[in-house]
Amino acid sequence: MPPKFDYSDLRILEGLGKYGPRNVTDVARKLGMPAETLRKRLKRLTSQFFLRFNVNIYHTYLGLKKALVFAEAAPGYEDLLFNCLRQNDFWISLVRCYGMFEGCVGVFTVPNDHCVEFEQFLEEVVKLGVARKSQIFWCTCFQAIHSRCKWFDRKSQTWDFRWDEWIKKIPAEDTELPYTLVDPKDFPIKGDYIDVFILKELEKDATTSFADIAKMLGVSSQLIGYHYRNHIVERGILEGFEVSDFRFGTTTSNFFFFLFKFDSAEKLAKFASSLLDKPFVRTLGKVLGQNALYGYIYLPKPEFRRFVDSLSKLIRTGFLQSYSYVIQDLQKS
Structure with a gap:
């Protein structure tokens, strides 16, 4: 076992x-x-x-706009689509997916003044016949969810997913969103080359020492520490940290990319607030200019249907307008 x-x-x-x-x-x-x-x-x-420690960067303060891309592959061209999307250097996460379609899901951070070119790149992938279609959702930065202990029964050492309790409490949730889920007014560049280099390394492994980063750049560890504290942290470029794990088991769980749509900003905010302390949520992001929320969801396989049933109840009561999802293909990611 x-x-x-x-x-x-x-x-x-x-x-x-x-x-x-x-x-x-x-x-x-x-x-x-x-x-x-x-x-x-x-x-x-x-x-x-399997444990991985990463930093969660507030890319807005680096002049970057986050793009969530869903690309449906033309049959037979699934691997080629993945490789085509990898050719764009703006990707920070790119995985294969299946479910409502077979294809890829990618998260890209695009310079704010190059968004049109990025959209044209995706259109060209479709024109070439590699993808049937692609959807791009420009998003806020993502809010990492750190909750691990909620819904874990300490006495029995087992998970207890309280779906009915969750949906009952949503209408009473807070309507004030974390700053990471609020549409930014602009995309200022608050970091320099050394800041970006430090973040690049910490994005791969948040435990990397300043001494190791200093060796890569050929500078002193004191200078790296100064940039980290006085630039990255003080200027708000570092949103926080993220721990990746398989707390529900490697073969008994799945990762999902969900898109939730609402008919009002208030309902979106309450729904998002209800997820900020839930152990089945990895990250959240708001679609810019829309009442839509992105969720990277992680669930034990037996709980997936109960989660979807809960979403159906929210639709019937008029709280949630619609949802869609694809499943991450861990074998092809």
């Missing part, structure tokens, strides 16, 4: 996402546990499970 996370493991992962993995001693203090205990548990977790 494969190993499973227990409550303490989940609490540590939640803390590492919320406070960042760069200072384990500080995380241990905030969680109220000995630093050595956290280090030992983290060592065990990294040896037994």
Whole structure:
């Protein structure tokens, strides 16, 4: 039987996402546990499970606009479509998908003054016959969700998905969205070359030391530390951290790309607020200028139907207008 996370493991992962993995001693203090205990548990977790630590960048402050792209492949050209999309250097995430269509889902960060050219690139992929169609949704930056312990029963050490309770509470949720999910007024460039280089490395591995980054650039680690604290953090370019894991199991769960549509900004805000502390949500993003929300959802396979049934109930009550989704193909990503 494969190993499973227990409550303490989940609490540590939640803390590492919320406070960042760069200072384990500080995380241990905030969680109220000995630093050595956290280090030992983290060592065990990294040896037994897939774990990845990344930074979550507020790309708006680098003059970049986020694009969520759904591309349906022409039959027989699925791999070619994937390779075509990879040729565009603006992608930060690109995966194969299936479900409502066979194709790709990509997240691209495009310079604000090059959005038209990017749209033309996608149109050309369709004209070449590699894709049947493509949809692009310009989005806000993404809000990472750190919740791990909610809906996990500490006594039985099992998950308890309370779908009915969730949908009942949505109408009473807050209507104030996190700044990451608010349409930006502009796209200023607040970072320089060194800032972008640091972020590039931390986006691959948030635990990379300043000394290692300094060696890559041929500068001092003190200079890297200065840029990190006084530019990246102080100017708000770093939104936070993200921990990737398979807390529901590698073979017993799936990742989904959902698009939720609403008939009012208030309903969107309440729905988004209800997801900010849920363990089945990885990231959220709002579609610019629309009452639409993107969600990167992670669910145990038996819970997927219950989740969709809950969305159907929200549609029948008039709270949710519509939803669509595709499933991430982990074998082709």
